[in-house]
Amino acid sequence: WHNKGMKEKNKFITLSEAYHGDTIGSVSVGGINIFHEKYRPLLFDVYKLPSPYLQAVKLAGREKALTEETTKKLIDEVEEFVFKHHQTVAGFVLEAGVQGAAGILPFPKGYLKEIERICREYNILMIVDEVATGFGRSGKMFACIKEDVKPDIMALGKGITGGYLPLAATLTTDKIFDEFLGEFGEAKHFYHGHTYTGNPVACNVALANIQLFEEEKILEKLQPKIKLLEERLKEFLELNHVIDVRQYGFMAGVELVKDKEKKQPYPYGERTGFKVAKAMLKRGIWIRPLGDVMVIMPPLSTTEEELDYFLVSLKESIIEVCGN
Secondary structure, three states: OOOOOOOOOOOOEEOOOOOOOHHHHHOOOOOHHHHHHOHHHHHHHEEOOOOOOHHHHHHHHHHOOOOOOHHHHHHHHHHHHHHHHHHHEEEEEEOEEEEOOOOEEEEEHHHHHHHHHHHOOOOOOOOOOOOOOOOOOOOOHHHHHHHOOOOOEEEEEEHHHOOOOOOOOEEEEEEHHOOOOOOHHOOOOOOOOOOOOOHHHHOOOHHHHHHHHHHOOOOOOOOHHHHHHHHHHHHHHHHHOEEEEEEEEOEEEEEEEEEEEOOOOOOOOHHHHHHHHHHHHEEEEOOOOOEEEEEEEEOOOOHHHHHHHHHHHHHHHHHHHOOO
């Protein structure tokens, strides 16, 4: 926008409970207080809208939170806000379909597509973070494909190398790229790079990973495992200390509480999620909790038998620690 002479467009819209990384810029557009609050004096101001899932639960309850009807209610609020502030907004930054670090909070159906429509109508760049969801985790190569969304900027990482070497990539449109072209004296050049940009070893690992997707038909083989995960997750809702189960493709979160009827969480210091994770270690499985949300994010190559053992072990571990 600066290169186009529209310097007034210098604000970002982001979502509460968002996570986009740990630099000053990415923390500024993040929204998880336990991660970010202590750095508040260093951060730049952003416009912050409610987490889609949490707001949807407030408006429609857990059973109807992910419906298109709920999405319409959420989008009415978003569009009203954007209408008032769009002249100063440079970009809308959000994760692709699910807020992962917040505890696997999926967006209601059609939410991402509606944000794309609003960005187009109000001349705002849509910046989508696919670091967690990209390369198969959503069930598609990219989560944006699920709703036919074409962002202006897309951030990629993690799965791009299958986790073997650190590599990230930022994709953008020709339209944005062209704004940095010009004569030397115009100083339009994008002057920022990184020491390891274009690392040839990491890039070759990424190419090998992408080749595996094609040769091994990874996305095709993933579909029955996603369906199996969906079916088996229903069992967890029967447990007395599980208040919510959330899934997005081949990732899920099982949320634990002290009292299900009263919706009373475990005290933070009790580290209940950590205790369940420790019980999983006895069964030969390493799992990472996010607070008291047990995160299910198996390798894409996991077999159905391994997934079944994982879910049986998690259920047993929850009962062992929390009781039933």
